[in-house]
Amino acid sequence: MTEKRIRVLVAKAGLDGHDRGAKVIAQALRDAGMEVIYTGLRQTPEQIVETAIQEDVQVVALSSLSGAHIQLFPPVAQLLREQGAVDVLVLGGGVIPAEDIPYLKGSGIAEIFTSGTSTVDIIKYIQERV
Amino acid sequence: MFDQEKVQALRVKKEEWDRKIVAKLDRSPERKKEFKTDSDALVQRLYTPAEVAELSYERDLALPGEYPFTRGVQPTMYRGRLWTMRQYAGFGTAEETNRRFKYLLAQGQTGLSVAFDLPTQIGYDSDHPLARGEVGKVGVVIDSLQDIELLFDGIPLDKVSTSMTINSPAAVIMAMYIALAEKQGVHLSQLNGTIQNDILKEYVARGTYIFPPHPSMRLITDIFAYCAEHVPNWNTISISGYHIREAGSTAVQEIAFTLADGIAYVDAAIRAGLDVDNFAPRLSFFFNAHLNFFEEVAKFRAARRIWAKIMRERFGAKDPRSLMLRFHTQTAGCSLTAQQPDVNIMRVAYQALSAVLGGTQSLHTNSRDEALALPSEPSVLIALRTQQVIGYEIGVTDTVDPLGGSYFIEALTNQIEEDAWTYINKIEEMGGAVQAIEKGFMQREIQQSAYAYQRQIETGERVVIGVNKFLMESEMPKDLLKVNPAVAESQIEKLRKLQEGRNQRQVAEVLQNLRIKAQTDENLMPTIVEAVKAYATLGEICGILREVFGEYQQQVLL
Numbered sequence: 001m002t003e004k005r006i007r008v009l010v011a012k013a014g015l016d017g018h019d020r021g022a023k024v025i026a027q028a029l030r031d032a033g034m035e036v037i038y039t040g041l042r043q044t045p046e047q048i049v050e051t052a053i054q055e056d057v058q059v060v061a062l063s064s065l066s067g068a069h070i071q072l073f074p075p076v077a078q079l080l081r082e083q084g085a086v087d088v089l090v091l092g093g094g095v096i097p098a099e100d101i102p103y104l105k106g107s108g109i110a111e112i113f114t115s116g117t118s119t120v121d122i123i124k125y126i127q128e129r130v
Numbered sequence: 131m132f133d134q135e136k137v138q139a140l141r142v143k144k145e146e147w148d149r150k151i152v153a154k155l156d157r158s159p160e161r162k163k164e165f166k167t168d169s170d171a172l173v174q175r176l177y178t179p180a181e182v183a184e185l186s187y188e189r190d191l192a193l194p195g196e197y198p199f200t201r202g203v204q205p206t207m208y209r210g211r212l213w214t215m216r217q218y219a220g221f222g223t224a225e226e227t228n229r230r231f232k233y234l235l236a237q238g239q240t241g242l243s244v245a246f247d248l249p250t251q252i253g254y255d256s257d258h259p260l261a262r263g264e265v266g267k268v269g270v271v272i273d274s275l276q277d278i279e280l281l282f283d284g285i286p287l288d289k290v291s292t293s294m295t296i297n298s299p300a301a302v303i304m305a306m307y308i309a310l311a312e313k314q315g316v317h318l319s320q321l322n323g324t325i326q327n328d329i330l331k332e333y334v335a336r337g338t339y340i341f342p343p344h345p346s347m348r349l350i351t352d353i354f355a356y357c358a359e360h361v362p363n364w365n366t367i368s369i370s371g372y373h374i375r376e377a378g379s380t381a382v383q384e385i386a387f388t389l390a391d392g393i394a395y396v397d398a399a400i401r402a403g404l405d406v407d408n409f410a411p412r413l414s415f416f417f418n419a420h421l422n423f424f425e426e427v428a429k430f431r432a433a434r435r436i437w438a439k440i441m442r443e444r445f446g447a448k449d450p451r452s453l454m455l456r457f458h459t460q461t462a463g464c465s466l467t468a469q470q471p472d473v474n475i476m477r478v479a480y481q482a483l484s485a486v487l488g489g490t491q492s493l494h495t496n497s498r499d500e501a502l503a504l505p506s507e508p509s510v511l512i513a514l515r516t517q518q519v520i521g522y523e524i525g526v527t528d529t530v531d532p533l534g535g536s537y538f539i540e541a542l543t544n545q546i547e548e549d550a551w552t553y554i555n556k557i558e559e560m561g562g563a564v565q566a567i568e569k570g571f572m573q574r575e576i577q578q579s580a581y582a583y584q585r586q587i588e589t590g591e592r593v594v595i596g597v598n599k600f601l602m603e604s605e606m607p608k609d610l611l612k613v614n615p616a617v618a619e620s621q622i623e624k625l626r627k628l629q630e631g632r633n634q635r636q637v638a639e640v641l642q643n644l645r646i647k648a649q650t651d652e653n654l655m656p657t658i659v660e661a662v663k664a665y666a667t668l669g670e671i672c673g674i675l676r677e678v679f680g681e682y683q684q685q686v687l688l
Contacts, residue, residue: 015264016249019339020377020464023577024584026688040686041337066248067613071263097503098606115468115501116597118588
């Protein structure tokens with residue numbers, strides 16, 4: 001019996017062009033058997049949510065290294081909720097100060113994975129929750 | 131260089147020496163089965179003349195300041211003058227960054243390097259919807275000439291050398307710098323500095339593109355031509371490999387893709403009617419100083435040798451300055467960790483040393499808090515002092531190319547050159563860098579290398595202290611730099627006041643003029659200079675160019 005594969009959207013939020021981490025994680029998730037859609041650069045929260053719903057993903061993984069995470073991550077979680085996609089797991093990564101993490105989690109980002117995280121841990125996290 | 135008979139005898143002896151070691155490896159193993167460079171080349175147990183038997187001093191090394199410049203582009207190198215100590219800096223408002231500039235200059239840095247925020251780099255004013263959350267975060271916000279005036283307040287432009295990391299809107303920022311010089315009464319021939327102005331690597335590895343390749347190349351060659359005539363001591367481009375390496379490439383890919391980009395720029399300028407010796411002396415480069423110490427030193431030497439050959443053989447350049455690869459280096463940000471951040475100080479120190487032993491003209495050293503935030507003052511001070519220790523205390527600057535002649539260094543230099551040529555020739559067969567980028571070739575190579583690098587960390591094959599070895603609970607550094615969140619609001623207010631107070635008709639006229647000229651192939655620099663002097667904003671000017679040139683459509687490759 002084949003299990004349905006976990007569908008993940010990896011998204012670069014805002015103007016930040018650092019996509020090495022996002023691409024490495026996208027490839028690692030793919031190698032772990034997930035179906036991964038990568039948005040490319042310069043996505044607004046609205047665009048990310050539209051794509052997430054269109055692609056019917058179970059996970060949205062947001063990346064930002066430009067310090068815009070406070071303004072850009074919470075709206076993604078909020079818009080997903082507003083549009084009824086309440087079961088979507090929203091994750092974040094990049095350069096995110098530890099002191100911002102409680103706020104992000106409070107606004108619906110389930111977990112933040114920062115510098116030094118292993119892809120193995122991310123894969124495990126997703127597989128245990130989806 | 132070596133007596134071939136003696137080399138052969140040595141080869142025989144060395145093979146016997148190796149055989150004895152291999153026979154005992156079960157009992158006395160080496161730490162790894164194989165030792166490799168970051169570019170996946172094998173590192174031998176020992177290097178002797180046998181490993182560089184074909185080396186010719188005159189052909190492959192020569193003297194410093196002479197073709198092919200392997201040992202350095204100036205005869206005296208650091209005996210004459212140390213590299214420029216040039217710390218990349220910028221955050222928040224122009225006033226805040228101006229203070230950081232003055233601090234760094236007071237602490238002994240010898241050149242300025244400006245970091246701009248993302249909206250500025252992408253041609254948006256602070257009030258643009260896409261600027262939300264980004265204003266002043268990764269660099270200083272510049273919306274108009276007014277901000278440039280504040281940025282350099284109290285800094286005479288004839289007394290400093292300024293490097294500006296600006297690409298798609300480089301013409302606009304250059305125009306603002308020129309306008310400021312004129313206000314300060316500084317003649318343009320007295321201006322020293324660099325604009326990065328390298329769009330090709332934006333498409334490949336950095337992402338702050340605006341326009342498609344063709345009009346972007348036009349803007350770049352307009353700048354080459356304008357500066358050749360009006361700002362002759364300015365480096366009109368910094369052809370960059372730093373970001374390509376940060377995106378995950380190997381050392382070989384870093385220089386191969388950069389030099390291929392360089393070929394494309396020289397081609398474009400020649401097609402635009404410029405004489406190669408007219409602009410080539412003012413091309414400059416920007417490389418990464420990564421962790422594998424000797425590979426990095428060899429990489430810089432190989433890059434000089436390759437570029438000299440390209441400029442002489444392919445482009446027929448005659449002026450010796452056209453053949454010289456001059457470069458700025460930055461230590462590898464991607465190699466630094468959030469865990470145990472003080473360890474980064476040592477990583478940066480060795481990386482900086484490799485750049486100096488590689489003959490860099492200019493150097494930025496990263497701060498220990500690189501993985502966490504923009505540099506705090508204490509952290510950037512340590513980074514600057516790192517350079518000063520190398521320059522003044524340890525004697526490596528007392529002779530030119532001190533590692534030259536090392537069997538290992540020369541073997542590595544040869545290997546890197548050979549492997550880089552393979553890539554460069556492959557890219558030329560595709561039709562050049564622009565085609566290679568459109569086909570996604572560079573991007574795929576980089577991504578493959580980046581993935582392999584991550585795999586090596588996760589299997590433990592590549593050690594990262596604090597991440598996969600010698601772990602410990604480390605304290606989050608106190609006093610990390612935080613950009614004042616009120617910057618966006620205050621900047622938007624400033625913008626509104628500026629737009630109210632200026633001669634609106636003059637602005638409208640010059641923007642219309644720009645719109646018309648952009649559709650011809652006339653050099654746009656004079657019109658852009660006029661526009662910035664009228665206090666047209668960066669966003670307004672780039673808005674016109676977006677209209678005429680269109681926007682680059684990224685291809686999503688994964």
